[in-house]
Amino acid sequence: MITLKINGLEVSVEKGTTILEAARFLGFPIPTLCHMDGLTPYGACRLCVVEIGDGPRAKLVSSCTYPVEEGLKVRTASSRVLKARKMILELLLASCPQSKTIQDLASAHGIRQQRFKQEYDDCILCGLCVRVCQEQMMAKAIGFRNRGEKRSIGTPFDVKSDVCRLCGGCMYVCPACQLRCTYNEPEKAICGGCANLTPPCVQKEQFDDMMCYMSPCVACEIKKD
Amino acid sequence: MQRGAAVAKKVNIRKQDKVNSKDILKILEKHSDDRGGLIAILEDIQTKYGYLPEKALRIVGEKTNRSLVDIYSVATFYRFFSLKPKGEHLVCACLGTACHVRGAPRVVSELEQQLGIKAGQTTADNKFTLETVNCLGACALGPVVVIDGHYFSKVKRSKVKQLLDKAQEGFDKLDIGKDERIFPIDVSCPHCSRSFRDEIVVIDGYPSLKVNVAVDGKKGELRLSSLYGSFNISTEFEIPEGTIASFICPHCGSEIKSTSDCSDCGAPMIPMLVSGGGTVQICSRRGCKNHMLDLV
Known part of the structure; x- marks a missing residue:
C-alpha cells in the first residue's frame, strides 16, 4: 500500500494505481476525454492534469498516466490546475466546436466565449478509437x-x-466526431456502425466473432419481429 | 561547385517495377533474425522500388505478422518513406537554418520554376522529383542541393539550370582524362600471374587488357579499358546486357572465378591481380558496374 495526500486528505491505495483512479475512487472529480476503463492509459487529451509536489517544485502532470508514489501531494482542483484545464478545453473546443461532449465540458468549466479560430477537425487525436479497435x-x-x-x-x-x-x-467511444459516419462512402468507411442498421446487419453473418456495441441491437430487434 | 563534396552511392531508382512477392520475401529473409526491424525492411523495399508500393506493404504485414495499420503508420511517419512513385532523378534541396540564411529558398523557388512543380511533387514525365530536407549536415557548404546522391555546395540561382541539365545527362558519364578518380592499372591472371596488357588494341588512349570470354557456348576475346573507373570495352561478338560471361586467361587457359558474388546483382566476381600489389574484382554480368579494388 502506498500512502499519499490528495487535496489534503491522507489516503492509502494499492501500488500501481494511477492518480486518476485513486482520486476518482475517493470521490474527487477529474474530467477526462481520452481515458476509458478497460483501455490502456494514453495521456493525450491532458484534461486530467493535476498538480503534484509543493512550492516552486510543483508541477502539472496528467493523472491518468501517473502512478501513485509514496508521500505524493496531489491537488486536483488548485487554481493553477483549473486555469490549465480551462485553456486545454478552449483549445479542444477550437479544434472540435461541434462536439457535444467537449461543449458540455467547456460550459461546465465556465467557458462562455471562444478566443481561438475554429478548425472543425472533428478529431482531437485522443486515440480512443484506435485503442478500442486494437x-x-x-x-x-x-x-x-x-x-x-x-x-x-x-x-x-x-x-x-x-x-x-x-x-x-470506434464511433461509440469517440468524444469528438458526431459526423464521422462515412457509410455513404463504403470504400472509405472506417467503421460503418450504421451498416448494422440499414440494411439490417448485412455483414454480420460473415464474421463468426462479430462484436456489436449496440445492445440491444436495434437492427436485430427489427429482424426478430 | 566541384563534383560534389562527397560522392555518395547513386540512389538506384528504377522505373515502377512490378512488385514481385519473391523480391519482397528475399528482403524479409535478410531481416528475419532481427526482431522489430520494420524500418530496415521498409528501407530496403524503398531502395528497390524507389517508393513503398501498397502491395509490398501488404506482403510485409502478412509475412511478419504485423498489422497493416502499424506498417502504414511507420511508413507515413518518416519523411524518408514515400508511398508515391518517385521520378528518375531525385533532387533534394536543403532548407536547414544555415542553408536558409544563405539563400536556399531562392534556390528552391528556382528549382520549382525550372521543373514546373512544387516541392514534394514529381514532374509529369516522371523525370524529376523535388524534395526539401531540413538539414543535410553540410551547413558550411550551404545552400546544398543533392541530385541522385551527388552533393552540390554553394548552389546559386544561376547554377540551377546547369545542374538540372547535367542531371538529365547523367552524372555517371565520366570525363576521361580530366577526372582524377580515373587512373590506368595493369592487371594479371591470378593463376599464372601473366599480364593481360595488350599493346595492339588501344581503349581510352591506353593499352587494353585482353581476356577470353565464353558466353552461352560462344567464345571470343574481350578487351577491357585499363583505366580504373572506365567501363569501356570492345568484344568480338555482341554480349547482350545482363548475361553472365565466364572469363578465361589467354595465357594459361584456366577460368578466372572468385568465390564471392556481386553484391549488386549476385553474379560471380572476377578477381585479377594488380601490378604493384592488390586485387581488383569486377562483376561478370554485362552491364553491371560493380567492382572492388583492394590495394596492398
Whole structure:
C-alpha cells in the first residue's frame, strides 16, 4: 500500500494505481476525454492534469498516466490546475466546436466565449478509437497516420479495411466526431456502425466473432419481429 | 561547385517495377533474425522500388505478422518513406537554418520554376522529383542541393539550370582524362600471374587488357579499358546486357572465378591481380558496374 495526500486528505491505495483512479475512487472529480476503463492509459487529451509536489517544485502532470508514489501531494482542483484545464478545453473546443461532449465540458468549466479560430477537425487525436479497435475488438483496423499537423486517424491507404468487422466501437467511444459516419462512402468507411442498421446487419453473418456495441441491437430487434 | 563534396552511392531508382512477392520475401529473409526491424525492411523495399508500393506493404504485414495499420503508420511517419512513385532523378534541396540564411529558398523557388512543380511533387514525365530536407549536415557548404546522391555546395540561382541539365545527362558519364578518380592499372591472371596488357588494341588512349570470354557456348576475346573507373570495352561478338560471361586467361587457359558474388546483382566476381600489389574484382554480368579494388 502506498500512502499519499490528495487535496489534503491522507489516503492509502494499492501500488500501481494511477492518480486518476485513486482520486476518482475517493470521490474527487477529474474530467477526462481520452481515458476509458478497460483501455490502456494514453495521456493525450491532458484534461486530467493535476498538480503534484509543493512550492516552486510543483508541477502539472496528467493523472491518468501517473502512478501513485509514496508521500505524493496531489491537488486536483488548485487554481493553477483549473486555469490549465480551462485553456486545454478552449483549445479542444477550437479544434472540435461541434462536439457535444467537449461543449458540455467547456460550459461546465465556465467557458462562455471562444478566443481561438475554429478548425472543425472533428478529431482531437485522443486515440480512443484506435485503442478500442486494437485492445477490445482485436482488429487493428484503424490507426494513426502521418505526423505533426498532418496526423490523422483512419485505415491504411484510406480504403475499407479487411480486418474491420464494422462493429462501430470506434464511433461509440469517440468524444469528438458526431459526423464521422462515412457509410455513404463504403470504400472509405472506417467503421460503418450504421451498416448494422440499414440494411439490417448485412455483414454480420460473415464474421463468426462479430462484436456489436449496440445492445440491444436495434437492427436485430427489427429482424426478430 | 566541384563534383560534389562527397560522392555518395547513386540512389538506384528504377522505373515502377512490378512488385514481385519473391523480391519482397528475399528482403524479409535478410531481416528475419532481427526482431522489430520494420524500418530496415521498409528501407530496403524503398531502395528497390524507389517508393513503398501498397502491395509490398501488404506482403510485409502478412509475412511478419504485423498489422497493416502499424506498417502504414511507420511508413507515413518518416519523411524518408514515400508511398508515391518517385521520378528518375531525385533532387533534394536543403532548407536547414544555415542553408536558409544563405539563400536556399531562392534556390528552391528556382528549382520549382525550372521543373514546373512544387516541392514534394514529381514532374509529369516522371523525370524529376523535388524534395526539401531540413538539414543535410553540410551547413558550411550551404545552400546544398543533392541530385541522385551527388552533393552540390554553394548552389546559386544561376547554377540551377546547369545542374538540372547535367542531371538529365547523367552524372555517371565520366570525363576521361580530366577526372582524377580515373587512373590506368595493369592487371594479371591470378593463376599464372601473366599480364593481360595488350599493346595492339588501344581503349581510352591506353593499352587494353585482353581476356577470353565464353558466353552461352560462344567464345571470343574481350578487351577491357585499363583505366580504373572506365567501363569501356570492345568484344568480338555482341554480349547482350545482363548475361553472365565466364572469363578465361589467354595465357594459361584456366577460368578466372572468385568465390564471392556481386553484391549488386549476385553474379560471380572476377578477381585479377594488380601490378604493384592488390586485387581488383569486377562483376561478370554485362552491364553491371560493380567492382572492388583492394590495394596492398
